[in-house]
Amino acid sequence: MKKLTGLAVAMAASIASTAMAEDKVVRMGTEGYYPPFNYFDASGNVVGFDIDIGNALCEEMQVKCEWVTTDWAGIIPALNSNKFDTIIASMSITAERAEVVSFSDPYYFNGSQFVVAGDGSLGSAMPSDLAGKVIGTQESTLEVKTLQAYFKDSEIRLYPKLDDALLDLDNGRLDAVYAGQVVLGEWLAKEDGACCQFVGEATRSDGNLGTGIAVRQEDTELLAALNGAIEAIMANGTYAEIRDRYFDFDIMEKPKTTSEMYN
Known part of the structure; x- marks a missing residue:
């Protein structure tokens, strides 16, 4: 018992x-x-x-x-x-x-990559290819630091949400957007991404x-x-x-x- x-x-x-x-x-x-x-x-x-x-x-x-x-x-x-x-x-x-x-x-x-409007004529998206161009990305991300460190001859615009940057790219207010390649690929697969295409290779931010x-x-x-x-x-x-x-x-x-x- x-x-x-x-x-x-x-x-x-x-x-x-x-x-x-x-x-x-x-x-x-x-x-x-x-x-x-x-x-x-x-x-x-x-x-x-x-x-x-x-x-x-x-x-x-x-x-x-x-x-x-x-x-x-x-x-x-x-x-x-x-x-x-x-x-x-x-x-x-x-x-x-x-x-x-x-x-x-x-x-x-997660690697980051550039998407550009038009026919992708911006070469391999190296800093020299994007000199004088306007690049958008989401604020408070590692992509910001990469752009500031390596793309000093480009104008960098920061957005609260990535969707806002992609909307400006679609409407011709940006030459390129730099962000996570998987997220950008998801966007490009939709009708909204018909304007644009990937250029260059995906990279991982230093310290990531x-x-x-x-x-x-x-x-x-x-x-x-x-x-x-x-x-x-x-x-x-x-x-x-x-x-x-x-x-x-x-x-x-x-x-x-x-x-x-x-x-």
């Missing part, structure tokens, strides 16, 4: 522990304007690769995901102000950002250590749980299943760096 009672207590504790884990909510912060990684569907729900990965990680950690959207420029301050618990918004891991947040292991690598999930620096337990879940979904096939919904290439492959390209 004592053995049965002890077993019942242990089972009850296990059930309570599981219920507590499932009741725990992790608030996932994202932007919503970076398809196919994070964007709004016709019903206004945020969807995309980042969202599917986040949901898979929550399932692995036995917690509930709650999605919160915010503007890109203020996303790190919003995290540190406790508006949400993580940033999973295709954020590149850099030493500068790591001074104010902690990052998970990378869950993909891959795309990770950001958490507040004091949230060490959450960071460890996220890294464990990333490892688990990569090992059990869940990551590959999600990746294949969006891409037909290996997004863990590292593109060459901008210094390798332009120096």
Whole structure:
């Protein structure tokens, strides 16, 4: 009887522990304007690769995901102000950002590339090809630093959202847009992108250590749980299943760096 009672207590504790884990909510912060990684569907729900990965990680950690959207420029301050618990918004891991947040292991690598209007007559999109041209990109991104470092003879215009820059390119107010190649490829595949085409090669910004999930620096337990879940979904096939919904290439492959390209 004592053995049965002890077993019942242990089972009850296990059930309570599981219920507590499932009741725990992790608030996932994202932007919503970076398809196919994070964007709004016709019903206004945020969807995309980042969202599917986040949901898979929550399932692995036995917690509930709650999605919160915010503007890109203020996303790190919003995290540190406790508006949400993580940033999973295709954020590149850099030493500068790591001074104010902690990052998970990378869950993909993203190269950046130029799209130009017209017939693509701007050569290979080297700095000399784009001298005197107007280039747009989204503010507070690594692309800004690349343009400022290597394209000093071009006019650089910054936009709160990448969509705004692409609209100006489509309307002839920009000569080129520089951004993540996957996002630009998604845009070019739509009717909106009929005006334009890729030029040059995709590169990875200097200091870009891959795309990770950001958490507040004091949230060490959450960071460890996220890294464990990333490892688990990569090992059990869940990551590959999600990746294949969006891409037909290996997004863990590292593109060459901008210094390798332009120096």
